[in-house]
Amino acid sequence: MASVLEIQNLQVSYFSREVRSRPVLSGVSFDLMPGEILGVLGESGSGKSTLAASVLRLLPPNGQVGGGAVLFEGKNLLQVSSEELRQIRGNRIALIFQEPSLALHPTIRVGEQVRRVLAAHQSSGKNDLDHRTREVFNRLFAQEADRILRSYPHQLSGGQRQRVLIAQAIACNPALVIADEPTAALDPVTQMEILRVFRDLREHLGLAMIFITHNPALLAGIADRILILYAGQVVEWGPAETALRSPKHPYTKALFESIPAGTGETEKSRKTSLPVIPGNSSPSSLPRKGCSFEPRCPVRMDVCREFEPPLVKLGQSHIVSCFKYKE
Amino acid sequence: MEPILKVENLTKRYAKRNSARTPQEFLALDSVSFAVSAGATLAIVGESGSGKSTLASCIACLEPPTAGNFWFEGRNLAQSAESELRKIRPQIQLIFPDSASALSPRWSILDIAVEPLVLQGKLGRKERNARTFFLLERVGLAADMAERPAAELSGGQRQRLAIARALTLDPKILILDEALSALDCSVQAQIANVLLELQASRGMTFLFITHDLTMAAHLADEIAVMSRGRIVEQGPSTKIVRNPDHDATRQLLAAVPRLPRSPWPAAQP
Amino acid sequence: MMRYLLRRLAHAFFLIIGVSVLTFLFTTLAPGNYFDEMRLNPQIAPETLAALRAQYQLDQPLAIRYASWVNSVLHGEIGFSFAYNSPVAPLLLVRAKNTLLLTLTATVVAWAIALPLGVWSAERLGRLPDRVISWSTAVLLVIPDLALALGLLVLALRTGWFPAGGMASVDFKSLSSLNRIRDLARHMTLPVVALVLSTLPILVRHVRAAVADVLHAPFLLAAEGHGIPPRTLLYRYALPAAANPLVSLFGFSIGALLSGSLLIEVVMSWPGLGPFLLEAILARDIYVVIGGVLFSTIFLAAGNFLADVLLYWVDPRIRTESASR
Ligand SMILES: Nc1ncnc2c1ncn2[C@@H]1O[C@H](COP(=O)(O)OP(=O)(O)OP(=O)(O)O)[C@@H](O)[C@H]1O
Ligand SMILES: Nc1ncnc2c1ncn2[C@@H]1O[C@H](COP(=O)(O)OP(=O)(O)OP(=O)(O)O)[C@@H](O)[C@H]1O
Ligand SMILES: [Mg+2]
Ligand SMILES: [Mg+2]
Numbered sequence: 027m028a029s030v031l032e033i034q035n036l037q038v039s040y041f042s043r044e045v046r047s048r049p050v051l052s053g054v055s056f057d058l059m060p061g062e063i064l065g066v067l068g069e070s071g072s073g074k075s076t077l078a079a080s081v082l083r084l085l086p087p088n089g090q091v092g093g094g095a096v097l098f099e100g101k102n103l104l105q106v107s108s109e110e111l112r113q114i115r116g117n118r119i120a121l122i123f124q125e126p127s128l129a130l131h132p133t134i135r136v137g138e139q140v141r142r143v144l145a146a147h148q149s150s151g152k153n154d155l156d157h158r159t160r161e162v163f164n165r166l167f168a169q170e171a172d173r174i175l176r177s178y179p180h181q182l183s184g185g186q187r188q189r190v191l192i193a194q195a196i197a198c199n200p201a202l203v204i205a206d207e208p209t210a211a212l213d214p215v216t217q218m219e220i221l222r223v224f225r226d227l228r229e230h231l232g233l234a235m236i237f238i239t240h241n242p243a244l245l246a247g248i249a250d251r252i253l254i255l256y257a258g259q260v261v262e263w264g265p266a267e268t269a270l271r272s273p274k275h276p277y278t279k280a281l282f283e284s285i286p287a288g289t290g291e292t293e294k295s296r297k298t299s300l301p302v303i304p305g306n307s308s309p310s311s312l313p314r315k316g317c318s319f320e321p322r323c324p325v326r327m328d329v330c331r332e333f334e335p336p337l338v339k340l341g342q343s344h345i346v347s348c349f350k351y352k353e
Numbered sequence: 354m355e356p357i358l359k360v361e362n363l364t365k366r367y368a369k370r371n372s373a374r375t376p377q378e379f380l381a382l383d384s385v386s387f388a389v390s391a392g393a394t395l396a397i398v399g400e401s402g403s404g405k406s407t408l409a410s411c412i413a414c415l416e417p418p419t420a421g422n423f424w425f426e427g428r429n430l431a432q433s434a435e436s437e438l439r440k441i442r443p444q445i446q447l448i449f450p451d452s453a454s455a456l457s458p459r460w461s462i463l464d465i466a467v468e469p470l471v472l473q474g475k476l477g478r479k480e481r482n483a484r485t486f487f488l489l490e491r492v493g494l495a496a497d498m499a500e501r502p503a504a505e506l507s508g509g510q511r512q513r514l515a516i517a518r519a520l521t522l523d524p525k526i527l528i529l530d531e532a533l534s535a536l537d538c539s540v541q542a543q544i545a546n547v548l549l550e551l552q553a554s555r556g557m558t559f560l561f562i563t564h565d566l567t568m569a570a571h572l573a574d575e576i577a578v579m580s581r582g583r584i585v586e587q588g589p590s591t592k593i594v595r596n597p598d599h600d601a602t603r604q605l606l607a608a609v610p611r612l613p614r615s616p617w618p619a620a621q622p
Numbered sequence: 623m624m625r626y627l628l629r630r631l632a633h634a635f636f637l638i639i640g641v642s643v644l645t646f647l648f649t650t651l652a653p654g655n656y657f658d659e660m661r662l663n664p665q666i667a668p669e670t671l672a673a674l675r676a677q678y679q680l681d682q683p684l685a686i687r688y689a690s691w692v693n694s695v696l697h698g699e700i701g702f703s704f705a706y707n708s709p710v711a712p713l714l715l716v717r718a719k720n721t722l723l724l725t726l727t728a729t730v731v732a733w734a735i736a737l738p739l740g741v742w743s744a745e746r747l748g749r750l751p752d753r754v755i756s757w758s759t760a761v762l763l764v765i766p767d768l769a770l771a772l773g774l775l776v777l778a779l780r781t782g783w784f785p786a787g788g789m790a791s792v793d794f795k796s797l798s799s800l801n802r803i804r805d806l807a808r809h810m811t812l813p814v815v816a817l818v819l820s821t822l823p824i825l826v827r828h829v830r831a832a833v834a835d836v837l838h839a840p841f842l843l844a845a846e847g848h849g850i851p852p853r854t855l856l857y858r859y860a861l862p863a864a865a866n867p868l869v870s871l872f873g874f875s876i877g878a879l880l881s882g883s884l885l886i887e888v889v890m891s892w893p894g895l896g897p898f899l900l901e902a903i904l905a906r907d908i909y910v911v912i913g914g915v916l917f918s919t920i921f922l923a924a925g926n927f928l929a930d931v932l933l934y935w936v937d938p939r940i941r942t943e944s945a946s947r
Binding site for chain 1: 367379398399400401402405406450493494495497498500501502504505506507508509510513531534535536537538539540541542543545546549550564565566567568570571572574590591594595604605606608609610611612613
Binding site: 087113115116117120121130132133135142143147194195 | 838840841843844845846847848849850851852854858859862863865936937938939
């Protein structure tokens with residue numbers, strides 16, 4: 027089967043005042059099958075949102091794609107005309123932005139904001155648009171859909187705003203949704219409801235998703251494959267089941283170690299300090315050559331300092347970028 | 354011990370007159386009462402739209418409650434004049450879920466983080482900067498990023514900036530409204546550790562509003578569960594997580610997703 | 623909800639009171655009065671003059687004169703013109719109507735040009751069209767209004783395209799109503815153009831700055847990401863988001879156009895408040911001056927109030943904030 031989205035060796039950098047250009051994504055490649063949900067995990071600042079934005083050519087003015095290709099249904103989005111791109115955005119590929127309060131227009135009712143997305147891609151009558159808008163809201167809000175629809179963003183709670191963003195994204199039944207932490211502001215119950223909506227869409231319409239999140243456990247119930255980014259590089263990519271149960275890359279392992287015990291919490295373990303990954307991944311502390319995780323890696327070796335780690339194939343489709351697994 | 358914060362029957366009603374002719378009212382907080390003693394952490398959890406953020410902005414004196422009273426160190430802030438509130442506000446800091454929207458995008462990280470201290474005007478320039486750099490470092494924003502404008506940060510980096518900024522004033526009460534939800538597990542743990550340390554050394558009090566029951570159970574002494582503007586259950590955190598009394602709590606707990614490695618099966622949507 | 627508007631209304635009211643007190647003060651502090659010139663006339667007896675002064679209360683202290691003036695205003699009478707020997711109100715009304723015609727037309731025209739031009743310029747920020755606009759507005763900005771008006775006047779005289787003064791042709795009375803409108807439009811063109819040119823640079827620059835400011839806002843990027851067409855993006859997302867400062871500017875522009883209008887009316891002999899006021903000031907016809915200033919203030923206050931109402935309308939945050947108080 028042909029993939030919906032294929033990203034080949036994507037390079038993105040940002041220009042800023044002090045430094046001429048700072049690479050943020052260096053050589054990211056992966057593909058996505060129709061109906062597949064790809065979970066993306068990664069350190070804060072590792073380039074997840076940049077990845078999401080560059081697929082739709084929505085980088086801020088100082089961001090630039092330095093190379094690579096983004097193939098959507100065989101077409102390279104980095105090269106299509108702006109009108110063609112406009113017809114894809116929101117209609118075939120939709121983006122759920124990370125920060126709900128920034129991504130909504132402050133002086134337009136949220137119902138209208140969803141309606142306009144529909145109107146941008148469909149030439150149907152006013153009543154039909156209203157009807158479809160209401161439908162999307164009913165789907166995402168168990169109660170009070172009417173009140174929410176007529177509210178302005180500042181009158182909504184964080185979770186309600188986030189669901190409005192989701193409404194905008196799924197309104198046109200896209201083939202691919204890129205969701206940047208779509209459920210971070212939702213309580214567990216609502217979160218489950220929203221995941222169910224995504225699953226429905228996948229089953230009935232073959233929706234594919236890139237699901238960026240900070241909560242690995244969330245991916246257990248929904249993702250097919252997992253991609254882990256560190257400092258703009260893919261460090262691990264594999265089936266959700268195995269990657270979550272037994273992560274291979276030292277970064278992934280260390281990341282999962284930091285999660286508190288939850289219901290397993292005891293009076294003794296409560297309020298004790300949690301394990302963290304020492305150091306940070308700011309531009310100045312990244313090594314110039316070798317593995318970018320090397321300075322913080324608990325199992326580093328000499329070779330890691332000198333050479334870039336190879337991509338090692340562990341199973342059918344489980345890939346890790348680490349010298350540990352090289353025969 | 355005398356509670357540092359006592360809330361009684363706090364009610365917030367939003368009048369809504371923006372749609373049809375019919376004036377609607379929306380009860381966002383419905384007689385909420387609780388108390389927190391100094392140096393403790395109260396986690397507040399609950400469904401989306403249950404009034405957690407409204408409660409937070411009332412306590413931080415950003416919005417006047419419609420009814421009810423609350424006392425900070427024995428002073429009733431619901432009845433205090435604006436001039437008095439201005440003196441209190443620095444001691445009760447609030448971090449929004451995406452405080453990013455409140456940060457001026459063109460300012461540098463350092464300028465944003467140091468601003469509260471500049472406004473306060475107590476410390477000299479050197480001390481101010483030293484202290485700010487220290488805090489930025491603690492939340493994982495390295496010194497080499499200090500000159501960058503806020504617009505050039507990732508979502509999680511901006512969120513950490515907001516946390517550092519709230520900490521510079523050394524508040525007595527820190528309200529964290531989903532302050533950690535935009536961070537990866539490791540950075541979350543790092544900041545949780547910083548918070549625990551501050552609590553141990555300075556006796557800071559935290560109101561920890563979150564959707565992450567796992568983190569709530571780890572950080573909080575007590576958990577309060579909200580539903581439709583009311584607190585439906587409150588108790589020691591281990592008790593709430595293990596033997597919840599109220600249905601709302603049970604539902605929340607049942608829906609918490611879990612990693613396959615842990616002994617529980619993953620919740621299926 | 624009404625509280626916000628009431629507060630604004632009270633604001634306007636106090637403004638009007640304040641201005642009336644100030645003009646009263648200034649017109650009295652200025653040396654001389656209308657009857658001083660009569661004193662030189664040997665045919666008028668000093669007793670008559672004193673009687674006249676007493677009749678118009680010019681010999682009373684300021685506070686009492688103000689009080690009795692307020693009293694008469696409350697009875698619908700703004701005062702009495704010495705020069706015309708008739709009540710001020712009807713005199714003022716005719717001229718005020720002409721001034722309003724000019725000011726309002728200029729406001730509408732100026733904004734109708736400034737909005738699209740500013741948006742267009744902001745969209746091309748830093749590129750050639752934008753720089754051309756920046757330059758030309760900068761040049762227009764430094765030319766004094768007076769020079770602008772005189773220049774236009776010279777142009778009109780040279781080419782004869784437009785009448786160079788007045789409000790109507792001599793045969794106005796005999797024209798059909800359609801031709802009357804056309805005649806009026808021809809006479810209005812020059813003053814309106816002068817007024818528009820004098821405010822346009824400020825308006826265009828502000829619209830450009832306000833729109834450019836929101837053009838990179840995350841919510842616009844998000845809207846773009848949903849495939850909203852570029853025109854909708856500019857006019858239905860960017861412009862409403864930039865509306866707040868522009869609405870305040872709208873209130874200000876009415877004021878600027880009104881004061882500009884007074885000057886241009888004098889230069890282009892438009893029978894409005896401008897020449898009338900000037901004449902009254904020179905003649906120390908104080909109640910006319912006070913009435914004229916008062917009228918301008920009311921008009922200004924009305925403009926600002928309109929801006930406040932508009933602001934209330936465009937910004938739901940103000941609307942709902944005041945609702946929940
Ligand atoms: N300014 C306002 N006007 C009208 N209603 C409002 C306003 N602010 C909040 N609300 C409503 O009050 C309710 C509580 O909002 P609040 O932000 O406190 O919820 P929350 O518990 O923080 O939810 P979340 O977890 O989604 O952030 C919501 O239903 C919201 O729609
Ligand atoms: N407009 C910008 N200009 C310059 N640098 C930027 C800009 N936006 C982001 N960056 C930098 O690029 C890196 C990647 O940012 P990105 O937003 O993609 O991270 P992220 O993985 O989404 O992180 P988070 O989980 O915190 O949202 C970060 O180090 C950030 O500081
Ligand atoms: Mg991000
Ligand atoms: Mg909230």
